[in-house]
Amino acid sequence: MKTDVFPLTYFKKIWTPRRIFDNRHQLNWFQLLFVLFFLTSILMVPVSLNFLKMDTYPIEESYPDAFELIDESVVIAFKEVANEKGEWITEPGLNLVKDNGVVSVTESDANIEENLKAENALVFSETEFYLKNKGVPISTVRYTKDFNPNQINSVEDMKETISRQWFFQNRIYVIGSLLLLVFSILFVSTLVIVLGSAVFLYLTKKNSFSSIKTYKESVNLILNALGIPSLLALLSSLIQFDIVVMLTIQSVGLALMVLLVFYATRFNDTVSVKNNREVVGGKKHG
Known part of the structure; x- marks a missing residue:
């Protein structure tokens, strides 16, 4: 099976800070949207399993x-x-x-x-x-x-x-409606986090040390960094479902991954992973 085709290529590039940064040019806008849908969908797995356990639904507000x-x-x-x-x-x-x-x-x-x-x-x-x-x-x-x-x-x-x-x-209708509602909320919240975080990364282009030049690169980098936190959030919710904990793991994990990317690369293509030389104002200090 080929592993150099999308979406498999996405999963090959999310496991180290260096790969996350180096592959910020990897995806086009359609692929970025697909990844966003996918990361939202995997969070829906524990939500779906939890809803399937429901045996009643309060309808007093409807009647x-x-x-x-x-x-x-x-x-x-x-x-x-x-x-x-x-x-x-x-x-x-x-x-x-x-x-x-x-x-x-x-x-x-x-x-x-x-x-x-x-x-x-x-x-x-x-x-x-x-x-x-x-x-x-x-x-x-x-x-x-x-x-x-x-x-x-x-x-x-x-x-x-x-x-x-x-x-x-009415089980199918109720669960389907709830899943659609939760998916919409998760998708919008994830979209806001991704686009908002990408804005801050994009602003680093004003500094000479940053190799990030376009907003699409920033979005790609954020989605790359969101991969592992989303998988960890999924695993935690399969063990003990709590949607608040799940979203906390994802958001805090994203922040940590971005910090690791900065530590490993300084957002600069020329920084070596091994010596991790600091880049300040475009000048390297050994």
Whole structure:
């Protein structure tokens, strides 16, 4: 397998400060953008694994008025219309009319249709429930096999049960949306760090000792220096996931790598790695 083609060449150039500096001309703008996407994507691996462990999602903020219907009277009434096997007794069922909506247990299509005309509604049938909130489309959720109304002993239990049942059916949509949101945040924050750091490196061109001449060189150098910190951040989060720690490792690691590059090269192509002679104002001092 060829190792002298992009993106493999990127990984060959990030392991020493000298290589990081010497290969600052290596990538074009498209390749720089690709590397930025890649470094963001590897940080998404532990995020994705963590989201896949989710078994519920708080939906009360999405259906606030419908969740306001749930109180102790509803929980007590529900206990009376559930048999010992954990199944709803839909005949005669239950119909609680409240000031801001309806809570019911029924199998009648006519009753379900009538109850869903209310501004807010929680309608439970034998195989599914309907969740309606003012201004939000009606959500129809089929029960999972482990659904058991007998396990609802409090208001919080009921809210948690409804949220878990809803999440199970909408799991792909919810996790996909969360991943897209987190990726966007990570990408923008990484972009700001890269472009901002590159500005400071680019400003060194005003000094005669610096061999950095273009802004693209600066961006390339920063992305080269970001490689190892990003991999370390990935490894740390696979061991113990904490997004704050992960981003801290990446940002602090980048700062340390840039300092190592400066120590090894003084941002000058003529400085030897072995003797690391100091370059000041373009003059070398042995």
